[in-house]
Amino acid sequence: xxxLIRRLQIAGRRNWTMLFxxxxxxxxxxxxxxxxxxxxxxxxxxxxxxxxxxxxMAVGMVLHFVLGLVLSxxxxxxxxxxxxxxxxxxxxxLFGMRDSMAAGSATLGATALVGAVFGAIVVxxxxxxxxxxxxxxxxxxx
Amino acid sequence: MDTATQRKWDxxxxxxxxxxxxxxxxxxxxxxxxxxKMSGATLMVAAGTGNDFKFFxxxxxxxxxxxxxxxxxxxxxxxxxxxxxxxxxxMDVCALEFAGATFDTVVTACTFCSVPKPIVGLRxxxxxxxxxxxxxxxxxxxxxIGPLGILMDLMTPLVSRFGPDLNRDTVGxxxxxxxRLRRVENVYLDxxxxxxxxxxx
Numbered sequence: 381x382x383x384l385i386r387r388l389q390i391a392g393r394r395n396w397t398m399l400f401x402x403x404x405x406x407x408x409x410x411x412x413x414x415x416x417x418x419x420x421x422x423x424x425x426x427x428x429x430x431x432x433x434x435x436x437m438a439v440g441m442v443l444h445f446v447l448g449l450v451l452s453x454x455x456x457x458x459x460x461x462x463x464x465x466x467x468x469x470x471x472x473x474l475f476g477m478r479d480s481m482a483a484g485s486a487t488l489g490a491t492a493l494v495g496a497v498f499g500a501i502v503v504x505x506x507x508x509x510x511x512x513x514x515x516x517x518x519x520x521x522x
Numbered sequence: 523m524d525t526a527t528q529r530k531w532d533x534x535x536x537x538x539x540x541x542x543x544x545x546x547x548x549x550x551x552x553x554x555x556x557x558x559k560m561s562g563a564t565l566m567v568a569a570g571t572g573n574d575f576k577f578f579x580x581x582x583x584x585x586x587x588x589x590x591x592x593x594x595x596x597x598x599x600x601x602x603x604x605x606x607x608x609x610x611x612x613m614d615v616c617a618l619e620f621a622g623a624t625f626d627t628v629v630t631a632c633t634f635c636s637v638p639k640p641i642v643g644l645r646x647x648x649x650x651x652x653x654x655x656x657x658x659x660x661x662x663x664x665x666x667i668g669p670l671g672i673l674m675d676l677m678t679p680l681v682s683r684f685g686p687d688l689n690r691d692t693v694g695x696x697x698x699x700x701x702r703l704r705r706v707e708n709v710y711l712d713x714x715x716x717x718x719x720x721x722x723x
Contacts, residue, residue, distance in 0.1 A: 458713060
């Protein structure tokens with residue numbers, strides 16, 4: 381009986397881990413798509429690139445903060461906010477730069493797709509970096 | 523008593539448990555592993571709404587303090603379901619009402635991101651710990667990763683109005699308060715950490 385309970389507990393933990401992982405990617409993609417679309421709406425080709433990048437950064441920071449706060453309740457504060465902040469701030473700047481140069485996607489769908497890909501790549505990068513950093517950094521007890 | 527901090531956390535007590543669902547499942551096992559090292563008379567600092575009581579080993583005698591009476595009202599409900607004893611007291615970590623060398627263990631969970639004078643608070647904890655007593659901390663700190671650290675610096679002035687500071691150097695503060703680090707572990711990136719330290723005799 382105790383073995384069965386232990387197996388069920390392990391299976392439950394695995395399911396939550398998988399759901400949270402999927403959720404992390406979806407959250408990152410959502411924040412990134414929203415940032416890409418709003419920046420595209422605000423930045424026009426020929427806009428001063430510095431202004432465009434500042435607008436992109438501000439939009440990304442506000443969006444990641446609002447969306448991240450809501451999604452944090454489902455996915456965890458740190459796991460949502462850390463990649464979300466990178467996507468919002470740095471993604472917003474990149475999208476702003478791109479749109480000011482008229483080098484952006486031709487359609488809204490393509491903009492959203494690029495946003496989603498960018499978000500997924502940042503989440504993946506953060507997950508890989510997390511794996512490499514996790515564990516003891518000081519262990520005086522031996 | 524720091525009434526500004528008290529008011530801030532009284533307000534936050536209404537929403538803190540909304541984040542418990544995911545935090546418990548993702549970070550709970552790490553907290554349980556850390557708190558399993560609790561021994562002897564134990565002080566928990568910043569009990570909050572008592573959400574972390576369930577990660578304590580069973581049958582411990584714990585004194586849990588918080589600066590916010592509203593937090594403690596909620597914590598009382600969870601303390602009542604704990605198998606050991608949890609005594610709740612309203613207190614500021616920077617001005618503890620305990621005699622020196624009272625506790626064997628001090629535990630914190632996301633506490634020193636929110637204490638306005640962290641080194642003063644940590645020195646107070648060192649005072650109330652017995653010689654060779656331990657402090658077990660589950661804390662988030664400023665990232666040393668360039669882009670993330672800058673973001674945390676930028677976001678702190680906004681977030682700290684209603685929540686914690688994001689850019690604390692808690693590992694450094696623990697050392698500045700006179701503790702010897704026993705173990706530091708990264709739990710998520712280099713942001714969420716387990717910090718274990720001792721008060722040397």
